[in-house]
Amino acid sequence: MITIGSVVDGKYEILKLIGQGGMSKVYLAMDKRLNKQWAVKEIEKKARDKNNQVIIQSAIVEANMIKKLDHPCLPRIVDIIDNGNVIYVIMDYIEGEPLDKVLNEYGAQPQDAVIDWAKQLCEALEYLHTRKPPIIYRDMKPANIMLKPDGYLKLIDFGIAREYKEQNLADTVSLGTKGYAAPEQFGGKGQTDARTDVYCLGATLYHLVTGQNPCEPPYELYPIRHWNPQLSGGLEKIIQKCTQLNPDDRYQSCAELLYALNHYEEIDDVYREKQKSKLRRFGIVAACFLLSLAVGFFGQAMKTRTNNADYSNNIQMAVKASTDVEKVDYYRKAAGIKPTSKDAYIGMINAFKEDAVFTVEEEKKLKKEIIPHLTQLKQTQDYADLAFEVGKLYWYYYDYGKTKQSDNQVTRMKSSIQWFEDAVSYGIKDTDYYYMAAVYRDIGKFNRDITLNIEEASDKGKYGPYWNNMKQLLSIVDKNQGESEIVKLEVYKLAAYSIETYARKFRTDGIQKNDVYSVFHTVKQSTANISAATEKTGEMKMSIMRRFPDTEKAIENAYRNQ
Incomplete structure (x- = not known):
C-alpha cells in the first residue's frame, strides 16, 4: 500500500487520497519530471475477497481498453505499473x-x-x-x-x-x-x-x-x-x-x-x-387576435420594465458594495433575473479576481449560475466574450490543486481549454479576440497532451507550433498596457518553464538558438520591469527570476555545438 509522500516508479509523487472502492484506491500524484498532476489507481492483488480475481482482471482490461480510445468525454491512461503485489494505473486527473x-x-x-x-x-x-x-x-x-x-x-x-x-x-x-x-x-x-x-x-x-x-x-x-x-x-x-x-x-x-x-x-x-388545438381554435384566435396582442404586449412590457429595473438595481448595488462577497451576491441576484445577459457574470468574474485567487467555493457559485443556462447562453451573441473571460479566470487565477510544493499551472490551463474552445467556436472569425482565444486554447491543449505524446513517442513536430503560440501570447500580453501584474508574471513563468523543459525539443523541431535566446532575454527583462505592487506578485517575480540561471543553462545544453 502506498503512503502520502511516497514516489511510484521513481516518477509519480503521491499527494493525497481522492477516492476508494472495495479493492482499489485512487490518489492524486505529481509527475516530478514534468510538473503535471495524474490520478494513480492502486489495485491490490492479494486482497481477501472472493471477487479479487475479477477485480484485478477488470482493472487490466479497463486499462488496456482505455489506452485505445480517443474521445473528449473519456479519460486517458498513460502508464500501467505492476510491482508484483499491486497494480498502479496512471491516468488523467479529472478536475470536477x-x-x-x-x-x-x-x-x-x-x-x-x-x-x-x-x-x-x-x-x-x-x-x-x-x-x-x-x-x-x-x-x-x-x-x-x-x-x-x-x-x-x-x-x-x-x-x-x-x-x-x-x-x-x-x-x-x-x-x-x-x-x-x-x-x-x-x-x-x-x-x-x-x-x-x-x-x-x-x-x-x-x-x-x-x-x-x-x-x-x-x-x-x-x-x-x-x-x-x-x-x-x-x-x-x-x-x-x-x-x-x-x-x-x-x-x-x-x-x-x-x-x-x-x-x-x-x-x-x-x-x-x-x-391540434391550434387548428380547432383558429377561428376564435383570429377574432381575438388584436385584443390579445395588445394585452400581451402591455403585460410583457410591464414585466420587462420591472425585470430591467430589478436587474439594473442589483448591478448598481454590486458596484457600490464594499466587499467582494457582497458584490458577488448582488451579481448572482442579477443573473437570476436575466440569466442570458453577460454583464452580471462578468461582474462576478471581476469580483472573484479582486484577491487574485479563484477558489473552489467561488467556482461553485459561478457554475451554479452559468451551467443551468449554458444552452441558452450559447445562443446569444455575447457568449463568446463570456466564455473567453471565464477561460482567463481559470487560466490565471484558479487555485484548485495548488500547494506550497507545486504549482497548478497545467491544471489551470486544462480547466480553461473548453471555455477558450467555446470562445473560438462561437466567436467572430479573423478578429483579434478570436485569435487570442485560439492561442490560449492551443497552448492549453499542448500542455494537456504533451506528456502522453512523449510516452507514446508521438511528440515530434508539436513543439514548433507551440513555440509560435507562446511567442504570440507573450506579444499579446506585452502589448496590453492595462494587463495586470499577475497575468504578465504567469505568462513569463510559463515561457521560462517551457524553454527550460523543452529546449532540446525546440531545437529538434527547427527552432533556432538566437530565436530562443531572444524570447528568453525578453522574458527576463520584462520580469525585472514588473514593479510587484503586492506581496503575492513579489513572491511570483522572485520565484521566476530564480529559475533564469537554470533556463539559460538548458538553452546552452540543448544548443551545444551550434
Whole structure:
C-alpha cells in the first residue's frame, strides 16, 4: 500500500487520497519530471475477497481498453505499473465532481442541463459502440460521470466494460449497479449490447432530472412527471422507452436516442395537443387576435420594465458594495433575473479576481449560475466574450490543486481549454479576440497532451507550433498596457518553464538558438520591469527570476555545438 509522500516508479509523487472502492484506491500524484498532476489507481492483488480475481482482471482490461480510445468525454491512461503485489494505473486527473455529489448537494437538476448532459453521454457511448469490436460500458450512473469546471462531462470507471463478442450467448460475469443496470446484466438473460447502455443511461437521466435514486425506495421508475409535473412529456417518453425491460422495446442505438433528444419537444404530448388545438381554435384566435396582442404586449412590457429595473438595481448595488462577497451576491441576484445577459457574470468574474485567487467555493457559485443556462447562453451573441473571460479566470487565477510544493499551472490551463474552445467556436472569425482565444486554447491543449505524446513517442513536430503560440501570447500580453501584474508574471513563468523543459525539443523541431535566446532575454527583462505592487506578485517575480540561471543553462545544453 502506498503512503502520502511516497514516489511510484521513481516518477509519480503521491499527494493525497481522492477516492476508494472495495479493492482499489485512487490518489492524486505529481509527475516530478514534468510538473503535471495524474490520478494513480492502486489495485491490490492479494486482497481477501472472493471477487479479487475479477477485480484485478477488470482493472487490466479497463486499462488496456482505455489506452485505445480517443474521445473528449473519456479519460486517458498513460502508464500501467505492476510491482508484483499491486497494480498502479496512471491516468488523467479529472478536475470536477461526480454527478452523484451534485445531486446530493443540489437535488434534481434543471431539465435543460440534463438534456445537454444526455447528448454528451450519447455521443460518448455511440463512440464506444462503434469501435471494432464494440465496447459496452455497462455501468452508467451519476457516480461514474464527472462534471468538469467547464460544464462538460467525463465518463469514468471502465471496470466492468466489455468488448461485445458475436459468438457469445451470454456475458461471462454479471456485474452492474442495481437500480441503474438493465435486466439482462443479471441472471443470465443474454449478452449485454448497446441497448444495455441505453437502459443504464435512461435510469441515470431519471435520477438526474427527478432527484429520485432508483437504488432506493420505491425501487421503481415512475414517469418523471409523477415527481415534477412541470417536466417535459417528451423527455418522459424518451426515458420510459430507454428503460423498457425488453431490449427490443428500447432505442436500438445511442444514435437513435440522440436523435430523439434533439427533438424531444416534438414528441411531448402537450406539444402535440397544442398543435391540434391550434387548428380547432383558429377561428376564435383570429377574432381575438388584436385584443390579445395588445394585452400581451402591455403585460410583457410591464414585466420587462420591472425585470430591467430589478436587474439594473442589483448591478448598481454590486458596484457600490464594499466587499467582494457582497458584490458577488448582488451579481448572482442579477443573473437570476436575466440569466442570458453577460454583464452580471462578468461582474462576478471581476469580483472573484479582486484577491487574485479563484477558489473552489467561488467556482461553485459561478457554475451554479452559468451551467443551468449554458444552452441558452450559447445562443446569444455575447457568449463568446463570456466564455473567453471565464477561460482567463481559470487560466490565471484558479487555485484548485495548488500547494506550497507545486504549482497548478497545467491544471489551470486544462480547466480553461473548453471555455477558450467555446470562445473560438462561437466567436467572430479573423478578429483579434478570436485569435487570442485560439492561442490560449492551443497552448492549453499542448500542455494537456504533451506528456502522453512523449510516452507514446508521438511528440515530434508539436513543439514548433507551440513555440509560435507562446511567442504570440507573450506579444499579446506585452502589448496590453492595462494587463495586470499577475497575468504578465504567469505568462513569463510559463515561457521560462517551457524553454527550460523543452529546449532540446525546440531545437529538434527547427527552432533556432538566437530565436530562443531572444524570447528568453525578453522574458527576463520584462520580469525585472514588473514593479510587484503586492506581496503575492513579489513572491511570483522572485520565484521566476530564480529559475533564469537554470533556463539559460538548458538553452546552452540543448544548443551545444551550434
